[in-house]
Amino acid sequence: MSDELLHFEDFKIGQKFSFGRYEVTREEIFEFAREYDPQPHHLDEDAAKNSIMKGLGASGWHVCAMAMRMLVDGLFNKSAGAGGAGCEDARWLKPVRPGDVLRTEVEVLEKTAPRSKPDIGFVKMRWDIFNQTDLVASFISTPLFKRRKRGT
Amino acid sequence: MSDELLHFEDFKIGQKFSFGRYEVTREEIFEFAREYDPQPHHLDEDAAKNSIMKGLGASGWHVCAMAMRMLVDGLFNKSAGAGGAGCEDARWLKPVRPGDVLRTEVEVLEKTAPRSKPDIGFVKMRWDIFNQTDLVASFISTPLFKRRKRGT
Numbered sequence: 001m002s003d004e005l006l007h008f009e010d011f012k013i014g015q016k017f018s019f020g021r022y023e024v025t026r027e028e029i030f031e032f033a034r035e036y037d038p039q040p041h042h043l044d045e046d047a048a049k050n051s052i053m054k055g056l057g058a059s060g061w062h063v064c065a066m067a068m069r070m071l072v073d074g075l076f077n078k079s080a081g082a083g084g085a086g087c088e089d090a091r092w093l094k095p096v097r098p099g100d101v102l103r104t105e106v107e108v109l110e111k112t113a114p115r116s117k118p119d120i121g122f123v124k125m126r127w128d129i130f131n132q133t134d135l136v137a138s139f140i141s142t143p144l145f146k147r148r149k150r151g152t
Numbered sequence: 153m154s155d156e157l158l159h160f161e162d163f164k165i166g167q168k169f170s171f172g173r174y175e176v177t178r179e180e181i182f183e184f185a186r187e188y189d190p191q192p193h194h195l196d197e198d199a200a201k202n203s204i205m206k207g208l209g210a211s212g213w214h215v216c217a218m219a220m221r222m223l224v225d226g227l228f229n230k231s232a233g234a235g236g237a238g239c240e241d242a243r244w245l246k247p248v249r250p251g252d253v254l255r256t257e258v259e260v261l262e263k264t265a266p267r268s269k270p271d272i273g274f275v276k277m278r279w280d281i282f283n284q285t286d287l288v289a290s291f292i293s294t295p296l297f298k299r300r301k302r303g304t
Contacts, residue, residue, distance in 0.1 A: 032217075038221075038229070051235065069189065083204040084212060086243040087242040
């Protein structure tokens with residue numbers, strides 16, 4: 001494993017990163033919705049106008065997936081990452097529309113180096129997903145990273 | 153809005169539903185991963201063998217998206233649904249492999265009819281996603297449904 005990759009020790013509590021930009025197209029909103037979330041407000045302009053979204057918007061799961069893509073490109077594929085086990089408290093705050101350009105800002109909240117797993121550590125992070133003007137979604141995840149030095 | 157659709161009043165605390173089956177293919181795991189989670193353990197058999205997944209497995213976000221598809225087909229598109237605002241405590245417990253057949257079991261945990269929103273109510277649900285033999289993922293969500301009778 002290359003030393004140039006980010007390891008558990010390289011993350012600092014309070015550290016912030018910004019990833020993106022990710023341009024959201026109508027075609028991609030439709031494509032994801034047809035496959036995974038075929039509700040009218042993600043697939044039909046007129047139905048969407050009369051929905052809680054007040055216009056066509058991406059599936060919330062699609063928003064999380066786009067954020068993931070930004071972090072894989074910008075962080076995880078440059079890290080000695082070891083996977084993730086879940087996500088807490090995902091909030092879909094505002095609709096994500098065709099033409100929006102997203103970015104994801106991440107802050108390191110906590111680090112845990114368990115005694116039972118001396119090769120890895122957990123890095124708890126808050127993900128805030130913005131469009132041009134507003135926070136549109138957020139969640140917390142705790143991915144695993146390999147340690148440079150084996151813990152005791 | 154047709155009365156045949158499920159409304160807020162039709163859900164009972166403790167009620168259980170089962171949705172699926174959903175056949176997971178290698179091609180679909182690759183397709184989702186190329187678009188949204190291009191980490192080696194979702195895209196490369198050899199890299200996956202040496203990862204925490206010990207073999208090729210679907211992105212956790214893909215697992216959530218497949219569960220969503222099962223619920224849209226089986227529940228939300230048969231309901232007077234009004235959207236959702238997030239997801240709590242998603243856990244990716246076991247790898248989802250090519251050839252797995254998934255189902256999603258849902259239990260109604262709580263119902264909330266807010267005074268401030270007399271047309272809708274919140275139905276908190278736990279989603280448990282199983283393969284042939286094991287629980288592979290779970291999360292909690294609180295979708296909105298329209299009320300048959302306007303609350304006071």
